[in-house]
Amino acid sequence: MTISTPILLTQAEIADLRKEFGRTSLMGKTIAAHINELQDFMRLPIDVPGHGEAGGYEHNRHKQNYTYMNLAGRLFLITEQQQYADFVIALLEEYADKYLTFDFHVQKNTNPTGRLFHQILNEHCWLLYTSLAYSCVSQVMTPAQRTRIESQLFEPMLEMFTVKYAHDFDRIHNHGIWAVAAVGICGLAIGKREYLDMAVYGLARNDTGGFLAQISQLFAPSGYYMEGPYYHRYAIRPTCLFAEVLNRHMPEVDIYQYKDKVIGNTVKALLSTAYPNGQFPALNDASRTMSITDMGVQVAVSVYCKHYGIDDNLLGMAKIQDRVWMHPCGLALSRAFEQAQAQADIGIPFWPSVELNEGPDGTHGAQGFIRMQDKKGDVSQLVMNYGQHGMGHGNFDTLGITFFNRGQEVLREYGFARWVNVEPKFGGRYLDENKSYARQTIAHNAVTVDEKCQNEFNVERADSVHGLPHFFSVDSDVIAGMSAFANQHYDGLSMQRSVFMLALPELESPLLIDLYRLAGDGEHQYDYSHQYDGQIIRTNFDYVCHQEVSTLGHDNGYQHLWHIASGKPSGTALVSWLQQQTYYTWLGTSSNEHSEIVFTRTGANDPSFNLRSEPAFIYRTQGQSTLLASVLETHGYFNEEFEQSVNARGKVSNIKVIGHNEYASVVEITTSESTVTLMVSNQLSTPTSEHSVTFNHKTYQFSGHYAVEITAIKQEK
Amino acid sequence: MTISTPILLTQAEIADLRKEFGRTSLMGKTIAAHINELQDFMRLPIDVPGHGEAGGYEHNRHKQNYTYMNLAGRLFLITEQQQYADFVIALLEEYADKYLTFDFHVQKNTNPTGRLFHQILNEHCWLLYTSLAYSCVSQVMTPAQRTRIESQLFEPMLEMFTVKYAHDFDRIHNHGIWAVAAVGICGLAIGKREYLDMAVYGLARNDTGGFLAQISQLFAPSGYYMEGPYYHRYAIRPTCLFAEVLNRHMPEVDIYQYKDKVIGNTVKALLSTAYPNGQFPALNDASRTMSITDMGVQVAVSVYCKHYGIDDNLLGMAKIQDRVWMHPCGLALSRAFEQAQAQADIGIPFWPSVELNEGPDGTHGAQGFIRMQDKKGDVSQLVMNYGQHGMGHGNFDTLGITFFNRGQEVLREYGFARWVNVEPKFGGRYLDENKSYARQTIAHNAVTVDEKCQNEFNVERADSVHGLPHFFSVDSDVIAGMSAFANQHYDGLSMQRSVFMLALPELESPLLIDLYRLAGDGEHQYDYSHQYDGQIIRTNFDYVCHQEVSTLGHDNGYQHLWHIASGKPSGTALVSWLQQQTYYTWLGTSSNEHSEIVFTRTGANDPSFNLRSEPAFIYRTQGQSTLLASVLETHGYFNEEFEQSVNARGKVSNIKVIGHNEYASVVEITTSESTVTLMVSNQLSTPTSEHSVTFNHKTYQFSGHYAVEITAIKQEK
Known part of the structure; x- marks a missing residue:
């Protein structure tokens, strides 16, 4: 010994x-x-x-x-x-x-x-x-x-x-x-180094197992971990701890340089998914409240800073964490933080937008994260999943999005149906409602076709397909966007979602623009759902609040939704709500003639009160190939305690579909001061592709993946 | 000029x-x-x-x-x-x-x-x-x-x-x-002093109007303002501002000594209603989020400190306010705060328990505020309304209670149905649902008889009656309690509610004990309702979640309640829930044989989404004269982000009614370590009254208003 x-x-x-x-x-x-x-x-x-x-x-x-x-x-x-x-x-x-x-x-x-x-x-x-x-x-x-x-x-x-x-x-x-x-x-602790070898190179010492095989195979080239940030942050702690052990006890591996810096790469990928407040988007069946203050992420940030360098965003994260790893790596970060703070106040992190590819060779789709800062420094973040199904427990929500600003998730992810470590809630394990609701397509900000879940809730089928990236374009200060296809997730239907953030001078925050196109055979029902939180403030249509409430459907998550109210907008629908201190106004339309807005709330068929009671609204329409289009404006300020309210109505007045076909979609958005025409290519294109489509005798020409034209409205006297 | x-x-x-x-x-x-x-x-x-x-x-x-x-x-x-x-x-x-x-x-x-x-x-x-x-x-x-x-x-x-x-x-x-x-x-500002005289003594200068008449007549002897703290804090700002003006420009009034220091008295009464976090209980049709950080209360605290003296609780409030009035009064407080802070950290306020009488001569009932501190310094606060109907817009909730600890209201007041200053919500004015729901008895933590509102929602009738205080007893560190009658609020029924906080060594926080007795003619339905927030964790009875949901009733607020689920407990019912980071377990029973627990949620018949969606549970029973009895245990800790959960089940196992009659009520509470017998006088009594009642051949004797006996349970091997 x-x-x-x-x-x-x-x-x-x-x-x-x-x-x-x-x-x-x-x-x-x-x-x-x-x-x-x-x-x-x-x-x-x-x-x-x-x-x-x-x-x-x-x-x-x-x-x-x-x-x-x-x-x-x-x-x-x-x-x-x-x-x-x-x-x-x-x-x-x-x-x-x-x-x-x-x-x-x-x-x-x-x-x-x-x-x-x-x-x-x-x-x-x-x-x-x-x-x-x-x-x-x-x-x-x-x-x-x-x-x-x-x-x-x-x-x-x-x-x-x-x-x-x-x-x-x-x-x-x-x-x-x-x-x-x-x-x-x-093995190191008790002086049996053979266990260290086994751990690094696998039991057979042939690279089919062990730490090096794990870190070589678990992560995509982008560093993304297919189960999503919640599970990634769980794996990152032993990854970083053991890397630091090898750095000290097996220097010949040169672990921090190993495989093109896979350790640093995957830490950075994890951190780059986080919302501006440090919380991780609950991608792929995960907790809503996990954040960078997790001890594992503290270790990861400290290790990263020591071995790969420090920048303002890492310092911003350390500020949210308010701790470091109690180790020399953490000391390096602590000292850098102290120096930086002496120069100037450290702000919230503003990570660059990033597209993280998926799959062993990065060809199984991607997860997109776009960020834009408003005039006051607040960061809006848009997340879209166009990657893989994230292993056995994964969600069925390809092309689902979430949206975050002003410190809160606005278009929300329900997260898993699970009360971790709460013993009376099924021992803290996954609850039945995780399958019957939380992982279903209708639980997400996506389009559910014919009240069915994507891939028929079949894990094997879901594992065999993935999203197809179209473009990820974040170089402009005015507009940033991403687009992807999911053509194998519903039988006979191809889907394309293109989402943008647009900065207009008259708006307080970037405007979220969403074009969701579905094309294929036959007529279908499309449920374009929006998981919000807060209090409905106004709509531009009448709706009926039901006196007796039943479920919206019988299966695929619909059995858990109370059908609270519904109404039929004439033209573009407007739904405005207040979440905490901010007003949000959503305007939605489609290429179809008729639509209905359905207000729902989770909690039906929930015999053990396992679900949280949360509202959503669904833009429902029927049609053949269809373009669903919406904008979400962030505006105003409400403070209940101080009884202050400003700009409760917002400035965007309309969105309409000019047209869409297999080549392109064109929509027009009107604000109090501008008319915005957005043209998006519906075919895989390059930055130099030329497009020309004609709708209602008007021809729209543009080059690249998409184009936006902003025209000032002449103010009437 | x-x-x-x-x-x-x-x-x-x-x-x-x-x-x-x-x-x-x-x-x-x-x-x-x-x-x-x-x-x-x-x-x-x-x-x-x-x-x-x-x-x-x-x-x-x-x-x-x-x-x-x-x-x-x-x-x-x-x-x-x-x-x-x-x-x-x-x-x-x-x-x-x-x-x-x-x-x-x-x-x-x-x-x-x-x-x-x-x-x-x-x-x-x-x-x-x-x-x-x-x-x-x-x-x-x-x-x-x-x-x-x-x-x-x-x-x-x-x-x-x-x-x-x-x-x-x-x-x-x-x-x-x-x-x-x-x-x-x-008048002072433009050099027309006659307006100052008019303002102080009334238009007729005969004391029927003007500031001195206002402050002499608006407040009860206790300093309480009948419309409740929310409206009181609105009036306190001009009260204090103008007092300070008179102090400087009409010293002959000696305003701060006027009428036994009515200014200081009413400021102190207002402050003594606040929860430990500085928020005001939303008594009597008010906002839930108004707090001592309101500018008016900042002025009041500064004025009070300057003219009536400073103590630790006022410093604690200044700490929550983090501001003072920008005036020499505020400077006096700022300096005192600076000195005190140099000595030791300033903690959260822990105001003494106080009973604030109502009515011009203090004989129209009272509002009771009892506070108790746990071992870790957290303050539990229990509020009971046994006073007047608070003017035209007031609630119908005499004997209603609220309960607060660990930074949150646990048994909750809905507050008014109003979005102050939110223009699209009816111009920020009171909404229809304020009358149809928020002011009704069923919206409160009270007992609704036969699905009717107290005083039939008749303001005149309500104004003509008030609660009758029985005892307010807060001298013991082990138990504090208050009791009152409301004998004119339902035809033919007298009601008595006695509420206590009991400190037991095995419990983390004081145990809330509630005895609600109704006596009179005929058989009635009693809905003993509990407005909670959070997630139901467990119950000790089976319940049916309804597949189709209808309203619990048709009038008196019941039309706004979805009847979500119900079950019939055998014996004492247990309902446990998680609110933020704390578990709460409620155990309730009655002297009747049968009971039902009904789970509800607000939002029915709400055609403009004016109501918040909030849960409640109702212990429903039928009987003639009845004693309803419950305990509420505060226990454990949950942190979703850090995935920690401790003591999710609590230690109180039962409460049973031993008996009740016109003389006294006796209940027995069992915890993991103690048996507690609580005996309460049901007749107006004095601290030296002697009582003897016999239930099930056992005689219970006690003196004073109530007595408690705590017996350790012998631990089995």
């Missing part, structure tokens, strides 16, 4: 961290916060409980135990307080005494079970953090203590993960990163 | 304020914030618009004009920047040129109309603030400018208020305070 030294810290680095203790730097605040949290937890008696419910006390306690051991190990080194080492040692000894007396959990889903947790994923986490903690304190343990902990706890775990569950160890999956990182770090 | 000097500031005081400019004191922050706001507004071209919609641009612009003139006047003196004086002068000249060219608005409700606004109330406000502004800048105006403004603007306004609308000037009403303060201050 060799006495291990701290895996992630040198003596000099520890001394540097110690200097931040008591300061108001990000690192100083981080250390102080961690001490507080740890002290709170250490007041409880030590407890290593047996089996319990998922999400219940036992589960949480094991998680807390590893979380606080991980902090205590480093805090022992930084503060030189023996109590923190004693805490780790006492708790590890208790685990060592009990671990092998616990049987394996009874398996309830496809995940193999551990002795502490229902799925070995959690046991991997446990091993990773406690191994790091052990490496910090083993120098002050007796040989007997070390033997006991290694032989009764760490070695059986390593055996379990690499022998009993060998089939799982090399699987390419976000869980796999936790597995290899845990095994590699534990 | 005399050149007026600043009405509210001396040269020495101005110099003192100037010293705070640029500092980080509360006054320094206030000055900086006001300069920012004013600069923003001054960038707009000057505009004095004509008539417009209530809540529309014109209305708002006139309000902004007076608001910013009021700031600019003082900022001119404090900063010595001529631009601020120029702004006031230019704008006043524009008003002077236009004012008499505007006709009177067309009258749409009972309020007389002005030339600028739909109701003269707003024109009073305009005059008050601009007169103050004028007094700050008239020294740098030309005689011609002064003449023009006084003769074409101020004098016609004074004439209008005291001659044309003389009948309204002496009316005792919160609007009347604005009228007299405006007239008095304007």
Whole structure:
């Protein structure tokens, strides 16, 4: 047995961290916060409980135990307080005494079970953090203590993960990163370097498994992770931790340069999906509230800054995080932040717009993120999914969009139907309503055809298709847009969605413009749905509020929607609502003659109150090939507390479809001061393609993917 | 014409304020914030618009004009920047040129109309603030400018208020305070002191009108204002402003000592209603979001601190306000705050529990406010209305309660159905649903009998009755409670509600205990309703979610409630929900054999989406004389972003009714560690009354209003 030294810290680095203790730097605040949290937890008696419910006390306690051991190990080194080492040692000894007396959990889903947790994923986490903690304190343990902990706890775990569950160890999956990182770090912690080799190169040492295979195969060339940011941020923590371990203990891999900097690339891809307030869009069946303040993202930002460089947007993120990773990487960020702050106030991040391709070679569609800043500095962000179905639990919402500004998601993603770690809600697991509602097309800001889900809610079929990018054009300050096709998601129908943000001088914020075209055989019903939040302020049509309310349909999510009200607009429909302090006015139309606006609310057929009660409105129309077109204006200000309201009505007065065919779509938008004509190519085109279409005896010519013409309206006297 | 000097500031005081400019004191922050706001507004071209919609641009612009003139006047003196004086002068000249060219608005409700606004109330406000502004800048105006403004603007306004609308000037009403303060201050500003006399003593100078009559008659002896805190905070600003004017210009009145310090008394009464986060309970048909950060309350807190003294709770309020009145009164508070903060961190206010009597002589019932602090310092606040019907627009909710802790209202008040200043929502006026829903008994946390509103929604009848206080007992650290009767609110039924907060060592927060007794003739249906917010987590009974949803009833607010689900508990019902980061578990029962829990949501028969969609649950039972009893436990913690959940189930397991009769009620509550027996007198009793009642062959004896016995449960091995 060799006495291990701290895996992630040198003596000099520890001394540097110690200097931040008591300061108001990000690192100083981080250390102080961690001490507080740890002290709170250490007041409880030590407890290593047996089996319990998922999400219940036992589960949480094991998680807390590893979380606080991980902090205590480093805090022992930084503060030189023996109590923190004693805490780790006492708790590890208790685990060592009990671990092998616990049987394996009874398996309830496809995940193999551990002795502490229902799925070995959690046991991997446990091993990773406690191994790091052990490496910090083993120098002050007796040989007997070390033997006991290694032989009764760490070695059986390593055996379990690499022998009993060998089939799982090399699987390419976000869980796999936790597995290899845990095994590699534990191997280092107990002086068995063969486990590090196994973790890096796979059990067979032939590149079909192990960390290098994982990071080579899990991410698209863009760095995007197909399950979306929520799961990406879960995988990013062991990715970055283990990268930093390899940087220190296997320098020959040159991990931060590996595969064209895949580590930095994927961290940057993750960060570039975040909304301006730091929350991640809930793409692909995920939590709505996960954000960059997650500990894993803190580690990722610190690692990125140390090894790939720092810019204003990263500093803006660090400001939202208000913490750094308690490690030399975090110290580098903390120091840079301190310097920058001395020069000027650090603002909210304004990441460049980015299209993140999907699939192993980047050809399976993409996720598009467009951002535009208004005159006051607020950032509007538009997200469109035209990529892959994101694995087994993924949503069926290709061409779905979300829209964010003024600190809130406006066109909203419901997120998953799941109350993570809330034990009375099905142990915190996915709820039935995740399948029956949250993953269905109608739950998203998309078009549902004939009340059916895309790909008939068939995962295999969904996995076999993907979106087809058309253009992603973000070079202009006036207009930015993206367009994509999804031609295989409904039988016999091709779909194209083109979304833009347009800056007009008379508008407070960029105008969202949306052209959704569906073409194919036969007549269909199109439900163009908008998930909003807040209070309806006005409409430009009458509607009937139903006295008795039934569901909007019977299947594909419709069974969960109360049909609250509906009305038939003559011409373009206007729906305006107030969300928190901002008014939004939506104007929608189509190439069809008739339409109906249906107001819905989730909550029907929800026998355990598992759904949140949320409103939506649907522009419903029937037709053959159809162009649906809408604008969304952000305007005004309301403050209930101060009883202030300004510009409650907005300035956009109309949108109409001039025409659409297989070559192009043309719409015209009218504001109080301008007429805007937008022409979009409906065929895959290049920036130099020439287009000419004629509608109502008028010919529209343009080159490139699209064109916009803005004409000032002459003011009448 | 005399050149007026600043009405509210001396040269020495101005110099003192100037010293705070640029500092980080509360006054320094206030000055900086006001300069920012004013600069923003001054960038707009000057505009004095004509008539417009209530809540529309014109209305708002006139309000902004007076608001910013009021700031600019003082900022001119404090900063010595001529631009601020120029702004006031230019704008006043524009008003002077236009004012008499505007006709009177067309009258749409009972309020007389002005030339600028739909109701003269707003024109009073305009005059008050601009007169103050004028007094700050008239020294740098030309005689011609002064003449023009006084003769074409101020004098016609004074004439209008005291001659044309003389009948309204002496009316005792919160609007009347604005009228007299405006007239008095304007009189001083233009050197016509007779208007000050009129404002103080009434038109007839005989004490039937004027400021002294207003403040003598508007408030109960407790200082409570019958329309509730929302309207009180609106009246408090002119009250305090004009008091300060009289303090300076009519010292013989000795205004701050007048009528046993009625000014200080009523300010303190207002402040003592606020929730720990500074928001006012929306008592009596009011906004849910009004808080102590309102400018009027800032003025009131500053005036109170200067003339009546400062304590920790006032400092706590100043901390929430983060501003002071830009006046020597505010400077006194700012300095005290600075000193106190140098000693120790200033915490959230923890006002003592208080019972505020109602009516001119304090005999028309009361409003009760009980507060209790938990181990972590969080304050739980329980509010019960057992006073008067609060004037024409008041709610019908005598014995209604609200409950607040952990920064949120838990048993919630819907507040008024009104979107103040939101022009497209009926000009920001009261909506029809205010009568049809928000003021009805079923909209509150109360018991609705036979689906009828209290007092049959008859204002005259409601005005003729009031609650009858029984006890208000807040001396113990373990239990605090209040009890009252409402015997005239339903024909043939007397009602008593007794509510308590009980601190038990095993519970995180005080337990809310509620005993609601109804006695009288015949059998009735009792709907014991609970307005909550959040997500239902679990129940202890099965319920049916309806496939088709209809309204719970046809009248008295029931027509607005969707009947979402219902179930029949066997024995005590349990409903547990998650609101933001806290779990709440409610256990309810009654002396009747059968009961049903009905889950509702507002929004039915709401043809303009005027209502907010909010959930409630109703414990429904039928019986003759009945005791309804419940507890509400606050427990656990959930953080969705960090995916943490602890103690999702709580520790209280049961409440049962032992018995009740005309003499007393006895209930028993069981937690994981204790059995609690609570005995309450059902007859008006004194602290030394002796009671003895026998239920199920067991005799319960106690003295005073109530008694509680807590027995530890022996833990089984």
